[in-house]
Amino acid sequence: MSKVAITVNGTLHTKEVEDRTLLVQFLRDHLGLTGTHVGCDTTQCGACTVIVDGKAVKSCTILAASIEGASVSTVEGLADGEKLHDVQAAFHEHHGLQCGFCTPGMIMASVNMIERHDGVLDEATVRHELEGNLCRCTGYHNIIKAVLSAAEKHRTAHAVAAE
């Protein structure tokens, strides 16, 4: 057992957990944050994607203890009260989700992608960078539209800020 202290969505949580506890289990079972999902057992589906210290990572493949002291963002922490994050809003507007199971991971991967590229994205790049997130419902078409739309918003907002 280890005592693990991780900040999740801005709140510090300290829990005593088995050493083999994966980050996704820490989030779902120990913190009750069930928005992050488990879709596979070979680190390939991306449903578990969260952001750890600014990096999009698959939480099914990290031990919670190994990121002791880190800061984690999950889908539950994206919206600002009632105000949705641009990426969430874009997924809704462009029908980028159907069953919703891959969606949290897809959204977190997209949030991180837009930040890393500062919103400068095209279809080919978005498709390439979402290769690690599987969706079985949408055929990806509307997901790509949603991400490009949110990226555009990001560019506009930053261009305005730059002026």
Next chain:
Amino acid sequence: MGSPLHKSTSGHGTAVLEKPEPAGLSPEMELVRDALFRHVGKPLPRKEDGRLITGKGRFSDDFSLPGQTFAAMVRSPYPHARILGIDTSEALASPGVLAVLTGADLLADGLEPIPHNPVPSTKFDVKLTAAGGGIPFTGPHYLLPVDKARHVGEAVAVVIAETAAQAADAAEKVFVDYEELPHVTETAKAALPGAPAVWDEVPNNVFIDSSFGDEAGTAAAFAAADHVVTAEFHIGRVTAVPIEPRSSLGHFDDETGRYTLYAGSGGAVRQKGELAKVLGIEPKNLRVLSYDVGGNFGARNRVYVEFGLVLWASKKIGRPVKYTATRSEAFLTDYQGRDLITKVELALDREGKFLAMRADNLSNVGGRCVSLSPLSKGSGLITGSYHIPVATLRARAVFTNTMCTQAYRSSGRPEVTYAIERLVEKAARELGFDKLELRRKNLVSPDMMPYTNAVGSIYDSGEYEKNMDRALELADWGGFEVRREEAAGRGKLLGRGFANYVESSIGSPKERAEIEIKQDGTVEVVIGTQPSGQGHETSFAQVVADMIQVPVEKVWIILGDTDIVSVGGGSHSGRSMRHAGTVMAMASADLLKEGRRRAAEHFGADFDAIDFESGHFKLRGTNQTIDIFTLGDLTREKDGPLRVARDNEMHTPVFPNGAAICEVEVDPETGHVLITSYATVDDVGRCINPLIVHGQTHGGIAQGVGQAMWELCAVDASSGQPLAGSFMDYGMPRSDNMPSFKCEIAEVISPTNPLGIKAGGEGGTTPALATVVNAVLDSLKDYGVTDIDMPVTPHAVWRAIHQSKGERDARAS
């Protein structure tokens, strides 16, 4: 010998049929229909998104109960083995273990097999029987077997422990004494004499053997034909891969004597009825909750053994039991899809007119029969979009030592569409016809509708040639040569593939809607369908809101809890909008009628003096009005809540149809296939929410493309071991190997139901297998490649090129 289906006449597809007319509509029905049609077709964003994009979805594994325990399955490593005994002692002594249960325990407690009722039985389903016409033996499905394991991965025992990890550890300590038996996993081999028998009751494994159509007429037509073209295809085994793995949480309440099951499925009402029979309890003592479901595609439409096991175990140990499958278990034991061997023959005259068709279809159901949907639904559509006056079909189903198959996205139709579209292209190539013109001249035309095909299916409506023309336009078929040359300049081979399709939507015939005007100013609608991404909370709210003319924000759809939903067919076969839409229209009409009655009483006037408009009842000729919510409030004490319930039953199938075209760029060095464009036209009947329908088409296309390009539940025949156990082995459509789509909806109103709806959920998949493979073959035609099996992986393409080259070199030398 062959027997005609229903009243299909022999010889020519002109059965005596009454065009189904909606029975004379009541004034209220007219009103709701007109109101709906004024607003229908809006691409409204979805109401259910709110919780799903903020991480507040309610998927089955998200639920936990105090004191819950965890189950792990002990699974057979052999494809076929007798169970001589199970030693649970070491497992029982393992830390945290509360129980280890086997098939023997199950029988001792009197549990029954799952009543899958796999033989299709709606009025319009093809009638499948055992050889000679008898009732088929389908293989009982006990939650745990006592006699044998019949496929790799079959659960033979279950361990319950305090934690999932403890249960998994203990499962490895259960000692099962297996006697390995000869196995057969291959579809064709299992039907040959001498194959090992999966069930003693069916020594030759072929438990369905039925023939249809006009044998004499077909034989005569073939004998007189100028041309005969034959082909054989194996449409292989794939699996649904919903991104949410199966999960179930069972609980027994001692005080109330009731069981509760949280388990995402394709329809909680059906699950409740079947599980009650398994447990030997009254259905009212089981509550099933299916809230958010992370994908279904057919695989969730049948009861899984673990649903019964967690319920049974929870009563035995007095604590809730949860089981969530790993993805590896999902690959091994999700109900799988397809696996059909089809031998087809087409007879043509000199001008290329289709005269007759023969098909021999063999469906691999796995270790036991859970469903005959693929074989049955495919059987009714072997002639596809074409007028083929006579046909015969032999439909067989065979047991093998593989996981059970079940309906999967467009159940049975992609298989037979693949067969007819590839056969037609083969005919065009061998006989020197243009592949589009050959199709065009044989299409079923609008003036033939309703059209009874040679195996008895009655296509309700459709404009097939118009779909073709529009698809060719959308795909810029005419501009292909320019693109082909450009690709050739880069060393790539460009090919284009075309496929027509017509598919069927039948579905469970019964549905029920309850509508109540609530005191809080909302409208509550209870319905028995089960969405897993199709957006019912939005599209159904849209339908009711439009019909009773209130804002859609005020309408809330309740589903998934059998304590609230008493009757419902679930969601499958594209049934939902058609069945739910119709019964909601009827319930809305009933609601408005009752509202008018109350309004008349309220105004002290005659019933006939009341009009309804924009959510208000008005006394004609005055300015007295009352909105429906206020009316409900005022009359609640005297008349009870303003609430109606309506049941409806519809048996007539509908036939969505369309065309799909794709272009592929093949690298002849590596065999890599890239889809550069994909265009479709889909006639869904009346389209309620185009945003949602397009989404369904996109996802459907991806699943069809996936099977054509990458997906296969490969099994090593000699060992009987499944080889695709994870995403490392099972290729998937991904964001970087799929194109964006050009999809258009065609609305040819169906005369079969008051709202004119067909279905939009499966048309994307139906032609996709044929479209992609036809495109790949087109790209390779200069190499002399005329056939290739799915999936068209780089290796398959490379091999086809080199094999063909080798054959030509051999002929030349």
